[in-house]
Amino acid sequence: MKMPDSSKALRRSENEGAPNPLAPPAPRKPATTKVAPMAGNSSWHVKASQPVHYEVRLCHRVFDVDRTDLLDAGCPGDGRAPRRFVVVDEAVDRLYGADLRQYLDHHHVTHEIMVVKSGEVRKEIDVVLRFVERLDHFGIDRRREPVIVVGGGVVMDIVGLAASLYRRGTPFVRVPTTLVGLVDAGVGVKTGVNFNGHKNQLGTYAAAKLTLLDPGFLSTLSRRHISNGLAEILKVGLIKDEALFGLLERHGRLVLDEHFQGLSAEGDSAATAILQAAISGMLEELEPNLWEETLERSMDYGHTFSPSVEMLGLPSMLHGEAVCLDMALSTALAYGRGLMDEDECGRVFAVMSDLGLPTWSPLHTPEVLMQALHATVRRRDGQQRLPLPVGIGKNLFVNDVRDEELVSAIELQREMALRGSLEVA
Numbered sequence: 001m002k003m004p005d006s007s008k009a010l011r012r013s014e015n016e017g018a019p020n021p022l023a024p025p026a027p028r029k030p031a032t033t034k035v036a037p038m039a040g041n042s043s044w045h046v047k048a049s050q051p052v053h054y055e056v057r058l059c060h061r062v063f064d065v066d067r068t069d070l071l072d073a074g075c076p077g078d079g080r081a082p083r084r085f086v087v088v089d090e091a092v093d094r095l096y097g098a099d100l101r102q103y104l105d106h107h108h109v110t111h112e113i114m115v116v117k118s119g120e121v122r123k124e125i126d127v128v129l130r131f132v133e134r135l136d137h138f139g140i141d142r143r144r145e146p147v148i149v150v151g152g153g154v155v156m157d158i159v160g161l162a163a164s165l166y167r168r169g170t171p172f173v174r175v176p177t178t179l180v181g182l183v184d185a186g187v188g189v190k191t192g193v194n195f196n197g198h199k200n201q202l203g204t205y206a207a208a209k210l211t212l213l214d215p216g217f218l219s220t221l222s223r224r225h226i227s228n229g230l231a232e233i234l235k236v237g238l239i240k241d242e243a244l245f246g247l248l249e250r251h252g253r254l255v256l257d258e259h260f261q262g263l264s265a266e267g268d269s270a271a272t273a274i275l276q277a278a279i280s281g282m283l284e285e286l287e288p289n290l291w292e293e294t295l296e297r298s299m300d301y302g303h304t305f306s307p308s309v310e311m312l313g314l315p316s317m318l319h320g321e322a323v324c325l326d327m328a329l330s331t332a333l334a335y336g337r338g339l340m341d342e343d344e345c346g347r348v349f350a351v352m353s354d355l356g357l358p359t360w361s362p363l364h365t366p367e368v369l370m371q372a373l374h375a376t377v378r379r380r381d382g383q384q385r386l387p388l389p390v391g392i393g394k395n396l397f398v399n400d401v402r403d404e405e406l407v408s409a410i411e412l413q414r415e416m417a418l419r420g421s422l423e424v425a
């Protein structure tokens with residue numbers, strides 16, 4: 001059997017049907033594609049890579065009819081009459097649906113808007129199937145009619161998954177409307193829905209063509225959901241950006257009070273600086289490990305114990321709240337190991353409170369947290385790979401936290417949270 005022919009056959013079958021608009025143009029001589037037989041064996045090894053390029057753009061007043069960012073997003077703009085399938089979170093539709101429709105009508109966009117119910121419990125495969133059914137009926141041209149999704153992390157994750165499945169990949173554009181969406185769910189490439197009692201159990205890695213970040217949406221977001229997003233921002237500050245932590249320390253309460261709307265001069269510059277630093281920091285961490293092949297991810301800070309605690313805390317506990325509890329516990333662990341001093345720990349707990357986040361929960365029992373750690377070890381290929389802060393703005397990974405150490409850290413966390421001080425006997 002001739003290897004070069006097999007190579008062509010493999011590539012041809014991959015390209016059957018309509019061209020995938022998500023795929024980059026094929027290089028004429030792909031340096032990374034190699035097909036070679038193993039000596040004496042009928043075995044073929046294929047190696048290929050696909051570059052990923054996507055843009056995350058700040059865009060104030062995205063539905064202002066004078067702005068064309070959304071209209072131009074992800075399509076060549078060849079003068080043909082535009083058509084778009086748009087998916088919107090129900091609450092967002094109530095608040096901004098009229099602006100969205102006015103925008104689309106103004107630009108003569110033939111459109112269908114699918115409104116999906118809000119909430120984590122709706123993040124299920126049925127919604128994905130309903131979406132693709134309607135999309136199929138609407139009929140889109142994948143080269144010039146990207147799907148648009150407007151809403152928080154829930155609806156963006158659902159639509160991202162659906163778009164990545166529909167005809168093996170349909171371009172989509174995201175407009176996040178929550179703080180979690182702006183700084184976290186809207187900047188990475190993960191999609192997913194919950195399945196069989198597990199969070200994001202069904203999912204893909206699929207980049208949106210463009211994400212348009214409009215902080216104006218945060219004006220109507222509840223204070224608790226602003227705090228929720230601030231937890232992920234605090235995470236970036238704690239593990240890699242001392243200056244961002246300082247911004248949160250000085251202005252965190254103000255940007256929370258002002259919902260990032262820059263109602264005062266101080267709040268305005270702080271909101272901009274905090275968002276910029278959080279998004280840059282997040283992307284710097286994501287880019288070299290987009291498909292999460294490396295299991296030691298500093299962005300997992302706050303995400304070691306929290307998955308189990310969050311599931312136990314549902315439906316009342318929010319993701320960022322569980323993350324903050326985990327960060328508080330990890331701070332106590334770091335203190336116990338001499339990685340942080342008393343003053344640094346006090347500052348961390350004070351910022352958490354300023355941001356309206358919990359530092360203690362009765363769910364933080366030794367039983368729950370030991371089990372949570374074991375569950376995470378299974379997900380991290382048999383090792384803890386637990387990111388711990390080193391002072392403020394740096395981190396390291398440990399693999400040797402024992403039950404007794406965890407129990408003392410839990411007690412220390414409780415003391416620090418309840419007394420607001422590190423003075424433990």
Ligand SMILES: NC(=O)c1ccc[n+]([C@@H]2O[C@H](COP(=O)([O-])OP(=O)(O)OC[C@H]3O[C@@H](n4cnc5c(N)ncnc54)[C@H](O)[C@@H]3O)[C@@H](O)[C@H]2O)c1
Nearest residue numbers: 091118152153154177178180181184185188190217220221
């Ligand atoms: N893909 C990723 O990388 C990633 C990262 C972080 C989180 N997530 C996922 O994101 C989800 C959480 O996202 P979320 O916190 O945005 O939750 P969400 O999408 O449920 O939105 C929170 C609430 O705010 C409402 N809302 C949204 N925008 C609003 C606005 N502008 N004004 C008023 N109300 C508004 C929604 O209707 C909802 O009730 C989780 O499912 C999580 O798994 C994904």
Ligand SMILES: [Zn+2]
Nearest residue numbers: 232303319323
């Ligand atoms: Zn998170």
